[in-house]
Amino acid sequence: MNLNAQPTSEKFHALPFGSVKPAGWLKEQMQSDIEGFVGNLDQIVPELINDPIYSTERIQKHSKAKDLGNLKEGDAEGDEQYKWWNSETQSNWWDGYVRNVFLLDDQQGIKKASAYVEAILATQDEDGYIGIYDKELRYKFNSENGELWSKASLYRGLLAYYEFSKDEKVFKAVERAVENVMQHYPISASSPFSSGTSFNGGVSHGLTFTDVLERLYFHTKDEKYRAYALFLYNDFSNTYQSEADVQLKNILDPDYKLKSHGVHTFEHIRTLIVAKYASNNPELSRALDTYLERIRQVTTISGGAMGDEWIAEREADATHTGYEYCSLQELLDSYCLLLQKTGHEATGDDIENIFYNAAQGSRNPDHSCIAYLKTDNSFEMLGTKNGEIEPDRKQTRYKYSPAHQDVAVCCNPNAGRISPYFVQNSWMKENETALVATLLMPNVLATTINGHPVQIENITEYPFKHVLKFKITQSEPSTFTFKIRKPNWVQKVKTNEKFRMDNDFIVIEREFSANDMIHISFDAEVQMNLDNSGSHYFTYGALLYALPIKANEIEGKNYGSIFTDYTYEPVSLVKYSFKNDVKTTYKKGKIQTKLLNLQTHKLEQVELIPIGQTILRQVTF
Numbered sequence: 168m169n170l171n172a173q174p175t176s177e178k179f180h181a182l183p184f185g186s187v188k189p190a191g192w193l194k195e196q197m198q199s200d201i202e203g204f205v206g207n208l209d210q211i212v213p214e215l216i217n218d219p220i221y222s223t224e225r226i227q228k229h230s231k232a233k234d235l236g237n238l239k240e241g242d243a244e245g246d247e248q249y250k251w252w253n254s255e256t257q258s259n260w261w262d263g264y265v266r267n268v269f270l271l272d273d274q275q276g277i278k279k280a281s282a283y284v285e286a287i288l289a290t291q292d293e294d295g296y297i298g299i300y301d302k303e304l305r306y307k308f309n310s311e312n313g314e315l316w317s318k319a320s321l322y323r324g325l326l327a328y329y330e331f332s333k334d335e336k337v338f339k340a341v342e343r344a345v346e347n348v349m350q351h352y353p354i355s356a357s358s359p360f361s362s363g364t365s366f367n368g369g370v371s372h373g374l375t376f377t378d379v380l381e382r383l384y385f386h387t388k389d390e391k392y393r394a395y396a397l398f399l400y401n402d403f404s405n406t407y408q409s410e411a412d413v414q415l416k417n418i419l420d421p422d423y424k425l426k427s428h429g430v431h432t433f434e435h436i437r438t439l440i441v442a443k444y445a446s447n448n449p450e451l452s453r454a455l456d457t458y459l460e461r462i463r464q465v466t467t468i469s470g471g472a473m474g475d476e477w478i479a480e481r482e483a484d485a486t487h488t489g490y491e492y493c494s495l496q497e498l499l500d501s502y503c504l505l506l507q508k509t510g511h512e513a514t515g516d517d518i519e520n521i522f523y524n525a526a527q528g529s530r531n532p533d534h535s536c537i538a539y540l541k542t543d544n545s546f547e548m549l550g551t552k553n554g555e556i557e558p559d560r561k562q563t564r565y566k567y568s569p570a571h572q573d574v575a576v577c578c579n580p581n582a583g584r585i586s587p588y589f590v591q592n593s594w595m596k597e598n599e600t601a602l603v604a605t606l607l608m609p610n611v612l613a614t615t616i617n618g619h620p621v622q623i624e625n626i627t628e629y630p631f632k633h634v635l636k637f638k639i640t641q642s643e644p645s646t647f648t649f650k651i652r653k654p655n656w657v658q659k660v661k662t663n664e665k666f667r668m669d670n671d672f673i674v675i676e677r678e679f680s681a682n683d684m685i686h687i688s689f690d691a692e693v694q695m696n697l698d699n700s701g702s703h704y705f706t707y708g709a710l711l712y713a714l715p716i717k718a719n720e721i722e723g724k725n726y727g728s729i730f731t732d733y734t735y736e737p738v739s740l741v742k743y744s745f746k747n748d749v750k751t752t753y754k755k756g757k758i759q760t761k762l763l764n765l766q767t768h769k770l771e772q773v774e775l776i777p778i779g780q781t782i783l784r785q786v787t788f
């Protein structure tokens with residue numbers, strides 16, 4: 168592989184974190200998350216969040232695996248990963264926490280975030296190291312470790328903090344810490360991913376260090392970061408990996424089927440994107456296309472990034488393949504990077520699908536908690552996947568919890584990250600005179616155009632309603648280009664504005680007054696679609712609709728506070744199937760149709776609601 172970084176053209180430009188803030192229903196939901204488990208995970212599992220793993224309790228030669236309070240039954244992956252695990256839990260949680268409190272202007276939370284960042288910076292060694300290993304161990308591994316992973320998860324949050332606060336010392340600290348990695352794992356003269364031939368999930372997660380390199384490149388435009396990212400991908404491809412889906416040789420093998428731990432498979436898309444755009448190498452370009460096609464095969468109709476928790480060479484299925492909340496965040500983040508690089512409007516539809524359907528549908532609509540694993544058709548949530556017994560694992564992930572400590576506290580931190588990442592990527596720039604509304608949601612953008620400040624509020628109840636009002640505020644009138652992604656389901660665009668289409672982007676070019684407004688709305692229809700098994704499902708606009716199933720709620724573990732685990736059993740489980748030529752209508756957020764009751768064999772009038780408002784449900788018929 169040619170490892171020389173060469174600049175390539177990218178369609179859109181990302182904006183610094185904090186340029187876009189949530190509004191409307193989305194802001195309310197984020198507010199309740201911060202009052203709920205997202206803002207209180209350090210109270211729910213204090214021993215994990217407060218473990219000083221980056222400071223006084225860095226891992227030494229004789230450190231023991233930590234007790235994380237989980238069950239570990241049928242856990243074949245070994246104890247080694249439990250040494251670094253708290254770094255992921257803490258850093259992913261803080262990353263989400265810091266982003267939420269900034270976006271919500273939560274002054275108390277911002278104070279707490281600042282104190283955390285100061286404390287982390289105080290752990291930096293003379294030579295720049297910020298990490299979890301003492302001097303004797305660091306950078307000298309021949310087995311499973313979390314050297315790069317503990318840094319990737321931490322530095323992502325620190326960079327977000329810098330982008331919002333503009334505190335230069337935080338940026339300098341990350342720059343020095345990355346320099347320390349590049350010195351000890353010199354480019355093309357070391358092998359950071361060599362770690363023996365056993366399970367190495369932490370080493371493999373470490374490939375997301377390219378997230379940090381990509382962001383440093385975004386800030387500095389220094390090609391050394393992209394060259395280093397390319398080196399990391401090359402080294403990963405040429406060493407033993409237990410999670411090997413993204414290795415170049417596997418992508419180029421036409422018979423290879425995705426099999427790894429799902430979350431790895433989805434987060435590694437970003438590395439491949441960065442490597443492709445760093446190298447301009449046609450082989451990597453083809454590899455990315457192949458990999459993305461494979462990813463589509465393992466994504467359910469709701470955008471569920473499959474893996475419960477391994478993909479295991481299966482294809483996505485509405486009932487039999489579960490998806491992990493972590494994977495939803497990782498696939499969403501990967502698609503956001505892809506959208507920025509390619510400008511493909513269809514990627515925007517994929518991102519909205521994940522957020523509005525799979526992710527909303529994995530939240531508990533009544534309590535502050537999420538499902539660790541979820542299926543599109545969800546007939547019970549009693550721990551196992553719709554009642555299936557797994558012979559080698561006591562499955563408890565199919566339930567709702569504010570922590571999921573009995574398994575691993577990975578999904579809840581990621582559930583705190585997904586909304587800020589979704590919001591951050593909803594506006595991009597095409598150039599200095601063109602703004603692009605890439606994802607649709609209620610939000611407020613503050614940026615510059617032609618060098619002068621402009622604020623645009625998207626006043627909307629999207630995706631529940633399809634009316635968008637963009638309120639533009641600037642100090643004086645100016646001319647710029649305003650692009651809005653037209654979702655793939657739109658039947659008709661309605662606006663008084665003069666516009667042209669550029670692929671599936673609505674383009675409005677005119678002089679905007681200091682206080683201006685763009686009104687636009689979309690016509691939608693109920694769509695009846697077929698999944699890959701030939702079953703039918705219903706969508707209206709961006710939302711997937713489900714037939715809710717009445718359930719008994721069972722309280723589980725209580726966390727000595729308002730937070731509780733919940734499981735659900737159906738009151739009486741009746742399944743339905745699709746009948747052709749039945750009248751289907753949409754009214755006030757609901758789809759009315761008739762489905763065949765498989766118990767009585769009679770057609771019944773039913774009402775479908777958005778999947779995000781359900782717990783137990785049937786989605787495919």
Ligand SMILES: [Zn+2]
Binds near residue numbers: 492493494577579
């Ligand atoms: Zn998880």
